[in-house]
Amino acid sequence: MTILLLIRHGENDYLKKNKLPGRLPGVHLNDRGRGQAAALAGTLSLLPIKVIYSSPLERAVETAHPLAEAKGLEIQVRPELADTDVGDWVSRSWKSLLRLKAWKIIQETPSQFRFPGGESFIEAQTRVVAALESIAANHAKDEMAAVFFHADPIKLALAHYLGMPLDNFQRLTANTGSVTILRVDGLSTCVLAFNLIPPFSFPQK
Numbered sequence: 058m059t060i061l062l063l064i065r066h067g068e069n070d071y072l073k074k075n076k077l078p079g080r081l082p083g084v085h086l087n088d089r090g091r092g093q094a095a096a097l098a099g100t101l102s103l104l105p106i107k108v109i110y111s112s113p114l115e116r117a118v119e120t121a122h123p124l125a126e127a128k129g130l131e132i133q134v135r136p137e138l139a140d141t142d143v144g145d146w147v148s149r150s151w152k153s154l155l156r157l158k159a160w161k162i163i164q165e166t167p168s169q170f171r172f173p174g175g176e177s178f179i180e181a182q183t184r185v186v187a188a189l190e191s192i193a194a195n196h197a198k199d200e201m202a203a204v205f206f207h208a209d210p211i212k213l214a215l216a217h218y219l220g221m222p223l224d225n226f227q228r229l230t231a232n233t234g235s236v237t238i239l240r241v242d243g244l245s246t247c248v249l250a251f252n253l254i255p256p257f258s259f260p261q262k
Contacts, residue, residue, distance in 0.1 A: 059202065060200070060240055061202055061240075062202065063238070064097060064205045064234075064237075065208055066112075066120040066205060066206070067086045067092075067119070068093060069084050069116050070084075076150050077148065079143035079147040079148075080114060080139055083115065090119075090233065093234030094119065096234065096256070098123035098127045106124070107130075107200045108130065108196065108202045110138065111204075112140065113134045114207070124203060137188035138188055138207075139207075140210065145175070165224070178226075181209065182223060185210040185214050189239075192204065211237055212231050229251070238251070238260065
């Protein structure tokens with residue numbers, strides 16, 4: 058079996074300002090985010106992690122860096138792990154988006170929504186699940202991989218592995234600096250834990 062640690066990046070000022078960063082470059086961790094990255098490294102460095110993957114966006118790479126340094130591993134950047142492509146909505150405030158009719162669709166039937174100029178939630182889920190399954194297939198049994206990326210992609214992947222309809226994925230949570238744990242054993246995937254905040258003990262079953 059392969060253990061995948063799905064790790065959401067740390068806090069950044071776009072989040073604090075309630076703006077949608079999407080794939081906007083140059084969004085860096087703030088002080089709290091750097092503290093979260095350090096806390097993740099403090100807990101995860103005790104685990105037998107063999108490889109570290111990351112979204113190409115700075116906030117994910119910066120979150121991965123303390124763990125990579127502690128474990129003496131390189132960060133392998135995977136473009137497929139990027140955040141949802143929100144297209145024309147990038148940098149918009151949540152307040153402005155809440156006034157749109159489309160917001161109700163996102164909350165109630167996201168499977169029917171495509172971001173203007175961007176991708177749909179179905180496309181994002183398909184992309185991320187394919188990336189995770191490719192990562193798991195590339196590693197031997199009993200290996201552990203840390204994968205740093207973003208909230209909605211983590212929740213979409215989790216919904217897939219829980220057998221939840223995509224329209225219910227917004228019921229899940231992936232806080233900044235949190236860890237979701239999957240055990241992949243052939244064609245079977247088990248969710249061991251989700252939204253863990255360091256420090257925590259690794260679940261054995």
